[in-house]
Amino acid sequence: MSILTRWEPFRELRHEARQMRHLQRAMNQFFGRWGIDLPEWPALAVSYPPVNLWEDDDFVYAEAELPGLKLPDLEITVTANNQLTLKGKREPAAPEKVEWHRQERGFGSFQRTIQLPVSVDAGKVEARLDNGVLTIKMAKSPAAKPRKIPVKAE
Amino acid sequence: MPETNALVNKAAGEVTAPEATRGGIYYTPRVDIYESADEVVLQCDIPGVKPQDVDLRFEKGELSLHGKVQPRPVPAEYVEEEYGVGDFHRSFAIAPDIDAGKISAEYRDGVLTVHLPKQERVKPKRIAVQPG
Numbered sequence: 618m619s620i621l622t623r624w625e626p627f628r629e630l631r632h633e634a635r636q637m638r639h640l641q642r643a644m645n646q647f648f649g650r651w652g653i654d655l656p657e658w659p660a661l662a663v664s665y666p667p668v669n670l671w672e673d674d675d676f677v678y679a680e681a682e683l684p685g686l687k688l689p690d691l692e693i694t695v696t697a698n699n700q701l702t703l704k705g706k707r708e709p710a711a712p713e714k715v716e717w718h719r720q721e722r723g724f725g726s727f728q729r730t731i732q733l734p735v736s737v738d739a740g741k742v743e744a745r746l747d748n749g750v751l752t753i754k755m756a757k758s759p760a761a762k763p764r765k766i767p768v769k770a771e
Numbered sequence: 772m773p774e775t776n777a778l779v780n781k782a783a784g785e786v787t788a789p790e791a792t793r794g795g796i797y798y799t800p801r802v803d804i805y806e807s808a809d810e811v812v813l814q815c816d817i818p819g820v821k822p823q824d825v826d827l828r829f830e831k832g833e834l835s836l837h838g839k840v841q842p843r844p845v846p847a848e849y850v851e852e853e854y855g856v857g858d859f860h861r862s863f864a865i866a867p868d869i870d871a872g873k874i875s876a877e878y879r880d881g882v883l884t885v886h887l888p889k890q891e892r893v894k895p896k897r898i899a900v901q902p903g
Contacts, residue, residue, distance in 0.1 A: 667853035671846035684881030721801035749818030749881015
């Protein structure tokens with residue numbers, strides 16, 4: 618044993634509900650793994666990756682944390698029925714024949730489909746991946762955009 | 772690994788004071804730690820941290836990592852909010868078997884890899900057996 622880790626699972630309990638959910642998910646994934654014998658690679662949770670979704674007048678944005686991936690490793694599709702699908706694979710980085718002290722990061726294939734809140738133009742989708750954070754910007758269909766109604770004064 | 776757990780718990784009980792003075796919200800990043808004959812490797816997911824915002828320090832046997840996440844444009848309201856965004860922080864007690872002067876690190880695509888080379892004296896050695 619050459620290294621010790623200070624594991625502080627309760628640090629986040631101090632924070633608000635948003636952080637609680639973050640912790641809950643981390644715990645689920647963390648403990649969900651110990652059923653399998655190491656060094657078998659743990660399968661990623663079904664709902665991987667977690668996604669934040671928001672919109673403004675013209676666009677719908679989706680953001681996901683995908684550390685270790687590059688854009689070509691990802692398959693991003695937007696279907697006609699306004700579903701966004703993220704598909705990819707995270708390769709194990711460690712060489713074989715090592716002694717594991719701690720294994721919290723997941724590896725393997727994932728696929729996730731998200732229903733978008735409004736109709737988007739599948740031809741106008743931009744994706745970027747910076748430092749492990751994926752951001753997808755999708756243009757709303759003209760019909761889905763809010764319209765300003767001119768009000769005439771009598 | 773009951774032996775490991777005992778050591779980890781001890782380490783966790785010893786150092787809590789430095790954290791209290793920092794304040795703010797931090798996420799505990801996930802790590803993988805593995806050991807080969809020559810080194811211990813630590814890999815850590817800190818997505819959203821720019822390379823210049825990774826602060827890795829070694830002091831008094833403790834390796835401490837702080838990853839500052841630059842604020843991203845945050846909407847007033849999310850349609851779905853499945854994770855929180857904030858800085859990452861985690862510390863590790865490093866055994867004296869590690870050659871602290873030779874610790875190196877690289878950062879790519881949101882993953883920090885720290886190489887902790889072992890001191891020469893603790894590396895496994897093959898002993899040549901002479902024919903008698």
